[in-house]
Amino acid sequence: MNSIFLEAESFHNCGGWVVDTVPMHRMGSACLMAHGAGVPVADAETGIDIDCPGEYHLFARTRDWTAVWGRGTPAGRFTLRIDGIDLPTELGTNGEEWAWQKAGSIRLTRGKHRLALHDLTGFNARCDAIYLTTDPEEIPPDGGAELDAFRRKHTPIKTTDDPVIYDLVVAGGGIAGTVTALAAARLGLTALLLQDRPVPGGCNSSEIRVPLGGCTHIGPYPNIGNTVREIAPLFLTPGAKPAQWYEDTRKINAFRVDCAGKAELRLNEHVVAVETAPGDPARITAVITRHTLTGQETRYRGRLFSDCTGDGSVAAAAGASFLYGTEGREVFGESLAPERSSREVMGLSVLWTSVEEDHPVPFPEIDWGVEFNEENCRCVTEGDWEMECGQYRDQVEEAEYIRDYSLMTTFANWSWLKNRSRRKAEWANRRIDWISACGGKREGRRFLGDYVMTQRDIEEEIPHPDGTAALSWSIDLHYPEPENRAAFAEPFRSCAYHRGIRSFYPVPYRCLYARDVKNLFLGGRLLSLSHIAFSAVRVMRTLGCLGEVVAMAAKVCCEKEILPRELYLHHLEALRERMRAGIPTPEQFACPSVGRWESYHFKERGYFLYDEQQQCYALDERTKADIRALGKEHLFPHTGN
Numbered sequence: 001m002n003s004i005f006l007e008a009e010s011f012h013n014c015g016g017w018v019v020d021t022v023p024m025h026r027m028g029s030a031c032l033m034a035h036g037a038g039v040p041v042a043d044a045e046t047g048i049d050i051d052c053p054g055e056y057h058l059f060a061r062t063r064d065w066t067a068v069w070g071r072g073t074p075a076g077r078f079t080l081r082i083d084g085i086d087l088p089t090e091l092g093t094n095g096e097e098w099a100w101q102k103a104g105s106i107r108l109t110r111g112k113h114r115l116a117l118h119d120l121t122g123f124n125a126r127c128d129a130i131y132l133t134t135d136p137e138e139i140p141p142d143g144g145a146e147l148d149a150f151r152r153k154h155t156p157i158k159t160t161d162d163p164v165i166y167d168l169v170v171a172g173g174g175i176a177g178t179v180t181a182l183a184a185a186r187l188g189l190t191a192l193l194l195q196d197r198p199v200p201g202g203c204n205s206s207e208i209r210v211p212l213g214g215c216t217h218i219g220p221y222p223n224i225g226n227t228v229r230e231i232a233p234l235f236l237t238p239g240a241k242p243a244q245w246y247e248d249t250r251k252i253n254a255f256r257v258d259c260a261g262k263a264e265l266r267l268n269e270h271v272v273a274v275e276t277a278p279g280d281p282a283r284i285t286a287v288i289t290r291h292t293l294t295g296q297e298t299r300y301r302g303r304l305f306s307d308c309t310g311d312g313s314v315a316a317a318a319g320a321s322f323l324y325g326t327e328g329r330e331v332f333g334e335s336l337a338p339e340r341s342s343r344e345v346m347g348l349s350v351l352w353t354s355v356e357e358d359h360p361v362p363f364p365e366i367d368w369g370v371e372f373n374e375e376n377c378r379c380v381t382e383g384d385w386e387m388e389c390g391q392y393r394d395q396v397e398e399a400e401y402i403r404d405y406s407l408m409t410t411f412a413n414w415s416w417l418k419n420r421s422r423r424k425a426e427w428a429n430r431r432i433d434w435i436s437a438c439g440g441k442r443e444g445r446r447f448l449g450d451y452v453m454t455q456r457d458i459e460e461e462i463p464h465p466d467g468t469a470a471l472s473w474s475i476d477l478h479y480p481e482p483e484n485r486a487a488f489a490e491p492f493r494s495c496a497y498h499r500g501i502r503s504f505y506p507v508p509y510r511c512l513y514a515r516d517v518k519n520l521f522l523g524g525r526l527l528s529l530s531h532i533a534f535s536a537v538r539v540m541r542t543l544g545c546l547g548e549v550v551a552m553a554a555k556v557c558c559e560k561e562i563l564p565r566e567l568y569l570h571h572l573e574a575l576r577e578r579m580r581a582g583i584p585t586p587e588q589f590a591c592p593s594v595g596r597w598e599s600y601h602f603k604e605r606g607y608f609l610y611d612e613q614q615q616c617y618a619l620d621e622r623t624k625a626d627i628r629a630l631g632k633e634h635l636f637p638h639t640g641n
Contacts, residue, residue, distance in 0.1 A: 011046040015044045169191075188260035270291075310444060347478070364415065377413055466572055
C-alpha cells in the first residue's frame with residue numbers, strides 16, 4: 001500500500017483560500033477556507049510526487065458548516081482537482097462534524113502531479129487535510145489523539161528547542177501582548193512574542209479592524225502609554241476601514257527598532273502545550289507552539305510568562321483558575337449584576353463593509369441557514385460592533401460555530417436584501433468588499449489573580465496601594481438586542497448599556513498575575529475582574545497600558561530575582577518608580593552628535609572616527625589622498641595614517 005498525507009494549510013500556493021486558525025483549538029491543526037463572500041476564490045494548489053503508479057483513492061477532511069442549522073444546500077462546496085481534472089464528488093457536503101469525505105479515485109503515473117482545491121461557491125468551504133491511498137478500504141482516523149498520532153506518522157512534525165531562555169515570553173499578539181513584549185525590550189529585557197496569526201494587533205489588525213479605545217497618559221502615572229502610542233495607528237474611528245489604516249507593518253517594524261533589550265516576534269505560532277518545573281507544577285518553564293502553516297513544533301523557555309491569548313491558552317493549560325459568564329449580585333455585591341449568575345458573556349463580532357458599484361452586482365440566492373423575510377431582515381450596508389454572536393455559548397470551545405453563525409446570518413440577510421426584498425433596488429449595485437474571516441472576541445475566560453476588581457471598586461473609588469494604569473472607558477455592557485433575540489432562535493445583534501465612571505480608576509497590580517501559577521502574568525481579556533468591571537477595562541488602549549505595567553513588573557522581577565506575587569508583597573515601590581518614569585520610546589537612526597570628535601565617511605571604504613584616543617587606521621593611498629583633498633583643518637592629529 002502507498003499513501004500520501006497533505007496538510008491543506010501547507011499547500012505551496014493558497015490561491016484565494018485563507019488559513020483559518022479558529023478550529024485549531026479543537027482539532028490541533030489549522031485549515032484552508034474559501035472566504036469569498038459568495039464569489040468562488042482562486043484554487044489552492046500544491047505539487048505531489050508519485051513514486052508508485054497505480055489507482056489512488058483521495059479523501060478530504062472537511063465538513064458542511066451550515067448543516068448545523070438543518071436547512072438548504074450545503075454552503076461551502078468544493079472539488080479536488082488532479083492535473084486539471086475534477087474528481088466527481090462535491091466535498092463539504094458530509095455533515096456538520098469534521099470528517100473524511102471521499103473525493104474520488106484516479107490512476108496516477110510515476111512523477112509529479114498538481115493537486116488543487118477548487119472552490120464552487122465562495123461561501124467558506126474548508127479543508128483540513130488530503131489523504132491519497134492505494135488501499136480503497138483505508139480511511140484515516142477522524143479526531144483526537146488517534147488523528148494527532150496519524151499526522152505525526154505521515155508528516156515530518158518534530159519539536160525543536162529555541163536555544164534562548166527569555167526573560168519574558170508573551171503568548172498572544174493583540175495590542176496587549178504586542179505592547180507587553182515591546183515594552184519589556186525597551187526596558188532591557190529579552191522578550192518573545194508568540195502570535196498565531198500572520199500579523200500582530202489582534203482586534204486592531206487589518207484582519208478584524210476595530211479601532212483602539214480608551215485613553216493613555218492619565219491617572220496617577222501619566223507617563224504610562226508610551227509604547228501604546230508607539231504602535232497605535234494614526235487615525236481610526238468606529239466602523240471597519242481600509243486594511244492599510246490599521247498599520248500592521250508599523251507594529252511589525254516596532255520589533256526591528258534598536259532598544260535597550262531585544263523583542264523577538266514569531267508569527268503563525270499557536271500555543272499547544274505548557275511545560276512546568278519538575279516537582280513544582282505551579283511554575284511554567286516552557287511553552288510549545290505549533291506553526292499554523294508547517295505544523296512544526298517549537299519549545300520556548302522563559303523565566304516569566306504573560307498570557308495575552310484572549311482564550312487563556314497558557315493559563316488554562318497550566319491549571320490556573322478562572323471565571324466565565326456573568327456573576328450574580330450575590331457574588332460581588334454589584335448593583336449592575338443580575339440576580340443570578342449565568343454563562344452569558346459579551347460576544348464575537350464579524351465586521352464587514354460594502355461598496356456601491358456603477359453597475360448591478362449579483363449575489364447568490366441562499367437557501368441555507370436562517371430564513372429571512374421582510375419583517376426580520378436588517379436593511380444595512382455594513383456590520384460593526386453590533387453584529388455580535390455567541391453570548392450564550394462557550395467562546396473558547398465553540399469558537400468555530402460562533403464565527404460561522406455570524407457569517408451565515410450576514411450572508412443570508414444580504415441575500416434577502418439583494419434578491420427578494422421589496423427594497424432590493426437599493427442594494428442592486430452593492431457589493432460586500434470585505435468581511436473578517438475570524439471575527440473579534442470581547443470576552444471569555446477571566447483568570448483569578450490575588451484580587452478581583454469589581455464594579456464597587458470603580459464606582460466607590462476604593463483606593464489600593466498597588467494601583468497601576470487607569471481605566472478611562474465607561475462601564476460598557478453588551479446584551480443581545482431584545483428585538484433580534486425575540487425574532488430568532490439565537491441572536492446575532494447586540495445593544496449596549498453605558499455608565500460613566502467618577503474618575504480615571506487605577507487597576508490593582510494584583511489583577512495582573514495568576515494567583516495559582518507562580519510566574520504567570522495576565523494580559524488582555526484575561527485579567528482578574530468581574531464581568532461588570534471587565535466591561536470598562538476591556539478596550540485596547542487600556543489593555544495596552546496594563547501591558548506596559550506587566551513589562552515593568554517583569555523588569556523588577558528579573559532585577560530582584562523574584563516572582564510576581566513577591567513584587568506585590570515586598571517591592572511595590574520599585575514598580576511605582578518604573579510607572580512614574582514610563583517606558584522609553586526609542587528613536588531609530590537618531591545619531592546624537594554631541595562631543596569633540598570628527599570623522600570621514602566613504603560609503604564603500606568605511607567610516608573613520610577621530611577623537612582624543614588618536615585612532616590609527618591602515619588607510620590605503622587612495623583614501624589618504626581623498627582626505628587631503630577635502631582640505632579640512634583636523635581637530636586631532638591623524639597619526640600613522
